[in-house]
Amino acid sequence: MNWSQLLSLKRFGDTQKRLRKNQDETRLGFEVDYDRIIFSDSFRSLQDKTQVVPLSKTDFVHTRLTHSLEVSVVARSLGRIVGEQVLKKYPNLSEEGYKMNDFGAIVATAALAHDIGNPPFGHNGEKAIGEYFKNGNGQKYKEQLTPKQWQDLIDFEGNANGFKILTEHKEGVKGGLRLSYSTLGAFIKYPKESLPKKPTNQIADKKFGIFQSEIPFFNDVAKELGLISSGNNGNIAYKRHPLAYLVEAADDICYTIIDFEDGINLGLIEEEFALEYLIKLVKDTIDSEKYHNLKFKKDRLSYLRALAIGTLINEAVAVFSENETAILNGEYPYSLLEKCKYEAQINDIIKLSVEKIYKSREVVEKELTGYSIITKLLEVFLTASNNKFEGSLTNYDKLIISLLPESLQSPKETLYFRILTICGYIASLSDGFALQLYKKLKGI
Numbered sequence: 483m484n485w486s487q488l489l490s491l492k493r494f495g496d497t498q499k500r501l502r503k504n505q506d507e508t509r510l511g512f513e514v515d516y517d518r519i520i521f522s523d524s525f526r527s528l529q530d531k532t533q534v535v536p537l538s539k540t541d542f543v544h545t546r547l548t549h550s551l552e553v554s555v556v557a558r559s560l561g562r563i564v565g566e567q568v569l570k571k572y573p574n575l576s577e578e579g580y581k582m583n584d585f586g587a588i589v590a591t592a593a594l595a596h597d598i599g600n601p602p603f604g605h606n607g608e609k610a611i612g613e614y615f616k617n618g619n620g621q622k623y624k625e626q627l628t629p630k631q632w633q634d635l636i637d638f639e640g641n642a643n644g645f646k647i648l649t650e651h652k653e654g655v656k657g658g659l660r661l662s663y664s665t666l667g668a669f670i671k672y673p674k675e676s677l678p679k680k681p682t683n684q685i686a687d688k689k690f691g692i693f694q695s696e697i698p699f700f701n702d703v704a705k706e707l708g709l710i711s712s713g714n715n716g717n718i719a720y721k722r723h724p725l726a727y728l729v730e731a732a733d734d735i736c737y738t739i740i741d742f743e744d745g746i747n748l749g750l751i752e753e754e755f756a757l758e759y760l761i762k763l764v765k766d767t768i769d770s771e772k773y774h775n776l777k778f779k780k781d782r783l784s785y786l787r788a789l790a791i792g793t794l795i796n797e798a799v800a801v802f803s804e805n806e807t808a809i810l811n812g813e814y815p816y817s818l819l820e821k822c823k824y825e826a827q828i829n830d831i832i833k834l835s836v837e838k839i840y841k842s843r844e845v846v847e848k849e850l851t852g853y854s855i856i857t858k859l860l861e862v863f864l865t866a867s868n869n870k871f872e873g874s875l876t877n878y879d880k881l882i883i884s885l886l887p888e889s890l891q892s893p894k895e896t897l898y899f900r901i902l903t904i905c906g907y908i909a910s911l912s913d914g915f916a917l918q919l920y921k922k923l924k925g926i
Contacts, residue, residue, distance in 0.1 A: 494657025599644025
């Protein structure tokens with residue numbers, strides 16, 4: 483892979499090449515991508531989607547929206563620092579007009595969108611959709627779908643749904659948000675289809691990032707960017723866009739540190755115990771006098787959080803720089819933080835977060851509620867959509883169809899696309915709206 487190709491400004495529908503040196507510096511293409519995501523309906527819905535605690539009513543716990551904004555800030559820093567180093571190493575990029583901030587803008591935008599496809603109720607929302615098809619009433623559709631279409635459903639993946647949201651055609655709107663291909667490349671952490679499942683130990687194969695419905699456009703993006711094909715036997719898979727490593731690192735940094743902070747603020751993790759963990763991470767940069775002069779827990783946490791994020795940004799950049807050649811060759815199989823010198827401290831924090839936060843009674847109880855809600859919504863809306871297609875609508879089905887957005891009320895011609903459309907609709911709902919809709923369907 484080469485950086486000139488990886489930094490493509492191409493958008494869906496372009497007939498002429500966009501050159502960086504011809505870009506309007508006051509409205510740079512990479513920055514337009516950021517604006518389009520900010521103003522999208524899908525991004526706004528993240529304000530009421532779970533990051534740590536579903537349906538939380540406290541004012542300090544992060545939502546998917548605040549998490550995404552924070553990840554984009556960290557990503558921008560990572561991109562700019564790496565960009566500065568890449569431009570020094572490859573002076574031809576400067577001659578083509580590329581600047582340090584271009585890297586920051588691409589990574590920040592991809593990071594801003596990284597959770598845009600996630601269903602309500604956190605990662606258990608993904609699992610609830612998958613369970614409906616794997617072990618629930620959705621099993622009846624299996625024989626009518628291809629193995630890869632079926633795998634898309636039983637392993638429903640927020641990353642793949644995110645790519646669909648960013649790129650899918652709608653009536654009168656071709657190419658979705660029409661983001662630059664470089665931003666889309668950086669967004670795709672798992673550039674492969676759902677089968678074969680986890681075929682290698684590469685970090686990029688941990689999950690999948692593309693539904694069958696988006697394969698043609700994904701191939702076009704990969705070809706434009708010069709991504710290295712790694713699929714065999716007709717299966718679609720590519721090596722990662724190098725900047726996807728930075729997007730992943732920004733997300734890893736934020737959820738490691740900030741989910742941990744939420745756990746402390748919620749009282750799920752004892753302050754003194756938690757501060758000890760964070761201090762281990764920042765022991766090389768902490769100003770002990772300044773720290774001990776901070777009177778309030780909130781201020782102490784904020785100080786340690788800022789130091790920890792700064793420390794991990796520098797570590798991620800160092801690992802990327804040391805392995806840049808291997809990354810360009812598609813030969814780096816790890817995440818950046820997986821090989822940093824603070825790996826042990828990061829793992830300790832994550833382990834404690836799993837025990838004290840993600841498995842806490844409050845979280846588990848609300849996730850169970852989420853399972854019930856998503857299962858009910860899938861059953862009702864899929865039945866109505868299929869009955870409408872088959873011409874066997876009941877009066878109840880008609881009422882259900884009327885609850886869908888107008889653009890989704892006409893069922894797709896194929897079963898796979900009908901199912902994926904309904905799954906996408908339910909995934910788009912905020913936690914609160916999904917709960918409200920569920921109560922109405924139950925007559926509450």
